[in-house]
Amino acid sequence: MPTKKEKILIVDDELIIRELLFDLLTDEGFFVELASDGETALKIIRDDSEIAVLFTDIIMPKMDGIMLIHKARELNPGIVPIIMTGYATIETARAAVKEGAYDYVLKPFNISEIKTVVNNALERNRLIQENARLKEITELFKISENISAIRDEEQLFRFILNAALEHTQAKRGSILEVVEDGKYLKVVASTGLPSEMNGKTIPVDFKTISGMVVKNLEPLLIEDITQNPNLQNFLIGLKNKSFISVPLQRKKSEFMESHPLAINEQDVIAVLNVTDKSDGEVFSETDLKVLKIIANHGASAIENARLIHEIESAQREIVFTLGEIVETRSRETGSHVKRVAEYSKLLALKLGLSNKEAEILRLASPLHDVGKVGIPDAILNKPGPLTPSEFDVIKTHTTIGYDMLSKTKGVVLQSAAIIALEHHERFDGNGYPNGKKGKDIHIFGRIVGIADVFDALGVERVYKRAWTLDEIKEYFGEQRGKQFDPDLVDVFFSNIEEVLQIRERFPEKD
Structure with a gap:
């Protein structure tokens, strides 16, 4: 059942309608936000991914309710739209539902009906979110399972990049490995870059996106890179506005934190970059979340592959050394x-x-x-x-x-x-x-x-x-x-x- 902590967005060009629904729903314990038109509503939805239910009038200036529903769904596929209309015709109601509305309410409002519709819509949102999480978990489990089976580093980097591009619907991306004690970045996998970029090594520059990620150990989600000239990454040669950069970070146990090795191991294994989202869309917090999960699984897989390689190398040395000892004897x-x-x-x-x-x-x-x-x-x-x-x-x-x-x-x-x-x-x-x-x-x-x-x-x-x-x-x-x-x-x-x-x-x- 809904917890009444979900957020509801009311969109109507009439102030009295907005205030009426605000009072009614806040009295019921819900978080309510208000917008007087579709453009304002879309900005709220873009900035707040937790909007669960969208109440919208069907007839509004600038943007009608049906168009708002379509655009809202693009930003937040889990949002549940409810149409408000003073036109008490069954044709209007059916048309609204056919166009994507979950339900409709008629003006003037029946308080009991509003409560019922809201609770049903929130239950619907909860189911949508659970299904989305289940799908995400299933997909990420597949990624984790496939990653763990790969032992070759080059194949691992390529698999990680392909998974990142697929799950964020990005057309371009790269993985830059941190090499030479953190002084350089090497392109070990790329899509959409000139072929001569593959294998290219450049000094770490903390003014670039990848350099900042290495320095700060934090991912970057940039909606419009053109607004900040300091973030121009000359390696990537970006022309697109939206960009995500995520570190593939080495895991440190409590023991390693308190007993660091004399060998200098960098905290960041590599940096995963994606840009050029399909249809020119802006990357979302959900995209960032997915990339962080992929990066975490990828970093673990790379560390495991390197450890296995080290163990196998040590075993080979032991075998040959033992063989040499026997032959010398x-x-x-x-x-x-x-x-x-x-x-x-x-x-x-x-x-x-x-x-x-x-x-x-x-x-x-x-x-x-x-x-x-x-x-x-x-x-x-x-x-x-x-x-x-x-x-x-x-x-x-x-x-x-x-x-x-x-x-x-x-x-x-x-x-x-x-x-x-x-x-x-x-x-x-x-x-x-x-x-x-x-x-x-x-x-x-x-x-x-x-x-x-x-x-x-x-x-x-x-x-x-x-x-x-x-x-x-x-x-x-x-x-x-x-x-x-x-x-x-x-x-x-x-x-x-x-x-x-x-x-x-x-x-x-x-």
């Missing part, structure tokens, strides 16, 4: 695991695996020998030949590595577990630990098996010389279909030039 070098990783990715791509699968393999392969941490130094680094029992101990590094890695849930470490277990299996079934054969050996294991042996043969160690490329090719030719998958061997050596380029990029370190 067994008299290999850190460059070995990097080359094996790149060889493996190259071969995966040449075999037709997806970019994602190839990248997972690249990240997982450095841990192929991680199980060697469980092998005693006396055996792992024995200068002479191994006894059969010692070789049996060496072979356990595959199962040790698998047991270490298989308990994890991440796809990279799960893949690393498979590689650790199967990279010493042989295509002919004479490998270890499980004697798997042919295509029963996981493709990752077959690939890393080739990459690992190729690199080990081609580098010099204190206990052996580096093999020549011809010697390596001859060995792989002999082991084609025995130790190695013949199809993979063919693909690997048909791309040997790219393989050798990788070797040059990751040389042995002294």
